[in-house]
Amino acid sequence: MHAFNLQPKTLTLAERLADLAVDALIDEADLSPKPALVDRRGSGAHTDLHLGLMHASALALWPAFKEMAEAAIEIGEIGLPLREAIGLIGREGEQAMLATTNGVNTHRGAIWALGLLVAAVALEPESSAAGAIALRAARLALLDDRYMPRPLSHGAQVTQRYGVRGAREEAQLGFPAVIQRALPQLKRSRAAGHGEQNARLDALLAVMTELSDTCVLYRAGEEGLHTMQLGAQAVLDAGGSASLSGRRRLHELDQQLIALNASPGGAADLLAACLFIDRIESGDCLIQGVI
Numbered sequence: 353m354h355a356f357n358l359q360p361k362t363l364t365l366a367e368r369l370a371d372l373a374v375d376a377l378i379d380e381a382d383l384s385p386k387p388a389l390v391d392r393r394g395s396g397a398h399t400d401l402h403l404g405l406m407h408a409s410a411l412a413l414w415p416a417f418k419e420m421a422e423a424a425i426e427i428g429e430i431g432l433p434l435r436e437a438i439g440l441i442g443r444e445g446e447q448a449m450l451a452t453t454n455g456v457n458t459h460r461g462a463i464w465a466l467g468l469l470v471a472a473v474a475l476e477p478e479s480s481a482a483g484a485i486a487l488r489a490a491r492l493a494l495l496d497d498r499y500m501p502r503p504l505s506h507g508a509q510v511t512q513r514y515g516v517r518g519a520r521e522e523a524q525l526g527f528p529a530v531i532q533r534a535l536p537q538l539k540r541s542r543a544a545g546h547g548e549q550n551a552r553l554d555a556l557l558a559v560m561t562e563l564s565d566t567c568v569l570y571r572a573g574e575e576g577l578h579t580m581q582l583g584a585q586a587v588l589d590a591g592g593s594a595s596l597s598g599r600r601r602l603h604e605l606d607q608q609l610i611a612l613n614a615s616p617g618g619a620a621d622l623l624a625a626c627l628f629i630d631r632i633e634s635g636d637c638l639i640q641g642v643i
């Protein structure tokens with residue numbers, strides 16, 4: 353008799369989706385060098401975050417993602433019952449995150465974006481084109497959860513002050529930053545042979561060129577947002593993160609954003625969403641079902 357059970361464990365669809373969501377969060381956190389964000393080099397513009405905390409937070413969210421997928425499978429259709437079920441699980445996920453991080457907001461936006469996307473895939477796993485997944489997630493996000501608390505969050509404050517879209521609207525529009533920016537750039541940079549890490553950095557930069565990231569706006573106002581958008585475009589125009597010139601621009605952008613205390617946390621969440629969708633779209637992850 354062996355001390356360990358060496359039989360491969362067959363995972364349910366919900367477990368597999370939770371694995372993929374957590375993997376996407378860990379890959380996003382590990383990707384380096386990201387401008388002013390937590391990565392393998394350090395904490396960027398943050399004083400209360402570090403890589404270990406991002407990993408712990410990502411792992412603590414696994415049960416919430418699994419439960420959101422299970423709710424989608426059980427309820428089986430887009431409507432208020434599913435919207436309110438995943439809203440409740442999302443709020444519990446936020447509590448699990450805050451308990452793990454001692455009250456630090458590591459992944460609030462990611463729970464929202466990935467939660468909707470996990471549910472959207474679980475509803476129709478065979479419909480795995482990026483646009484179709486994003487559309488189902490948008491239809492869920494458009495439903496009004498009667499139990500959603502309406503605090504004057506950082507995002508709510510700056511979307512009102514500057515008249516921009518925040519995390520809620522990004523989801524309701526079907527994640528344009530992911531579908532129209534990040535995924536096409538990821539594929540272009542891969543096709544150009546830039547290497548996977550550079551392709552992911554370029555995808556992040558593509559999001560940053562246009563996103564109204566409410567974390568940046570809250571911390572650094574319009575100056576911060578313009579610096580982020582123009583600086584990200586400058587890196588891509590210089591040849592992207594795989595080129596020497598692009599790397600120099602990326603370093604400059606990192607320094608500028610840190611000096612402004614501007615952290616593109618919303619863009620980071622959307623990169624994780626992009627990596628999640630990319631793996632679903634590539635196909636074999638869901639069929640495997642075995643670790």
Ligand SMILES: CC(C)(COP(=O)(O)OP(=O)(O)OC[C@H]1O[C@@H](n2cnc3c(N)ncnc32)[C@H](O[C@H]2O[C@H](COP(=O)(O)OP(=O)(O)OP(=O)(O)O)[C@@H](O)[C@H]2O)[C@@H]1O)[C@@H](O)C(=O)NCCC(=O)NCCS
Nearest residue numbers: 439442457458459460461462467505507519522566617618
């Ligand atoms: C609908 C909600 C997303 C709430 O949105 P709202 O805008 O009202 O609330 P915020 O608390 O501001 O959180 C939004 C988070 O979304 C990310 N984000 C920002 N801009 C965008 C954008 N344009 N598109 C998409 N996503 C965006 C961002 O999250 C990341 O940044 C956080 C770290 O930032 P940091 O500045 O360090 O932290 P703070 O604590 O805010 O400030 P400091 O004190 O440190 O300065 C980190 O969380 C990243 O993930 C925004 O923070 C949704 O959350 C909601 O309603 N939830 C309720 C439960 C529910 O229904 N869930 C549904 C389950 S699917």
Ligand SMILES: Nc1ncnc2[nH]cnc12
Nearest residue numbers: 381389390458617620621
């Ligand atoms: N890598 C990161 N650094 C800071 N905030 C984040 N929010 C999500 N990912 C992040």
